[in-house]
Amino acid sequence: MEESAAETAGTVTEPVTEPVPAAEEEEDEEDDDDGLAGRFLQLEREQNALLQALPPFGEPVSHVYHPLDYAWEPHCDFVRRYCRTPKRVLFLGMNPGPFGMAQTGVPFGEAWHVREWLRVVGGVKKPPSEHPKRPVLGLACRRAEVSGARFWGLVRTLCPDPRLFFRHCFVHNHCPLLFLASSGRNLPPTELPPAQRDRLMGLCDRALARAVGLLGVGLVVGVGRYAERRARRALAAAGLTVRVEGLPHPSPRNPRANRGWEELAKARLGELGVLELLEEEGGAAGR
Numbered sequence: 001m002e003e004s005a006a007e008t009a010g011t012v013t014e015p016v017t018e019p020v021p022a023a024e025e026e027e028d029e030e031d032d033d034d035g036l037a038g039r040f041l042q043l044e045r046e047q048n049a050l051l052q053a054l055p056p057f058g059e060p061v062s063h064v065y066h067p068l069d070y071a072w073e074p075h076c077d078f079v080r081r082y083c084r085t086p087k088r089v090l091f092l093g094m095n096p097g098p099f100g101m102a103q104t105g106v107p108f109g110e111a112w113h114v115r116e117w118l119r120v121v122g123g124v125k126k127p128p129s130e131h132p133k134r135p136v137l138g139l140a141c142r143r144a145e146v147s148g149a150r151f152w153g154l155v156r157t158l159c160p161d162p163r164l165f166f167r168h169c170f171v172h173n174h175c176p177l178l179f180l181a182s183s184g185r186n187l188p189p190t191e192l193p194p195a196q197r198d199r200l201m202g203l204c205d206r207a208l209a210r211a212v213g214l215l216g217v218g219l220v221v222g223v224g225r226y227a228e229r230r231a232r233r234a235l236a237a238a239g240l241t242v243r244v245e246g247l248p249h250p251s252p253r254n255p256r257a258n259r260g261w262e263e264l265a266k267a268r269l270g271e272l273g274v275l276e277l278l279e280e281e282g283g284a285a286g287r
Contacts, residue, residue: 092231
């Protein structure tokens with residue numbers, strides 16, 4: 001999960017930075033619907049249709065948010081801007097947090113980074129059933145999302161222009177659904193009723209394998225142990241020989257993340273060869 005209840009208190013302290021030019025569209029790219037971004041979005045539409053057809057989730061689930069439904073516009077903008085070419089590295093999260101992707105449609109999508117740095121635009125509707133403690137405010141959301149701020153803050157440090165990062169990398173979630181208890185607490189997929197959880201994970205595993213194949217990914221970096229384990233299982237079941245590694249999760253629930261997560265993550269990305277890949281494009285601002 002992108003974040004936990006420990007991350008959601010307070011408002012975002014928006015960093016001071018120079019504006020980043022909006023991602024430019026390539027003149028020679030194929031038509032959007034036929035190009036890589038269009039095919040990736042079609043894969044997600046198909047996955048979302050299967051998820052929408054699942055029977056209602058039982059206790060302890062009170063509300064289910066489908067950001068690829070109500071936040072489809074900014075999600076499409078994110079994909080069309082930054083997923084136009086094959087990717088060597090896929091960073092994989094678990095599922096949306098209530099103040100990340102559930103607000104913006106972007107994985108680890110803290111609103112400030114999505115709006116001001118990634119320059120993603122688009123209208124966000126309300127979910128059909130909204131929990132009163134977890135309102136969807138879209139790109140105007142000002143609540144803090146520590147995991148997203150840490151993740152995209154690291155990427156911004158390494159690649160001041162987001163286009164440099166996305167030349168070889170992309171960011172995706174294993175499951176696009178947010179689950180809430182009646183109290184408003186995030187429910188990780190591991191807390192779902194077993195039979196429903198297994199069916200859900202099967203759908204998401206197959207969709208992940210299709211996404212990895214479509215993008216030509218050679219390395220999946222699971223952000224947190226859960227995402228790493230699911231990626232290993234999903235790709236092995238699909239017969240894909242793709243390298244899978246892990247990155248410590250930036251959530252404040254992870255004690256290691258509260259002792260200098262950025263430096264820890266940089267060191268791990270160096271071990272994996274990702275820093276070298278970014279530096280080849282002149283993107284890294286330093287170790």
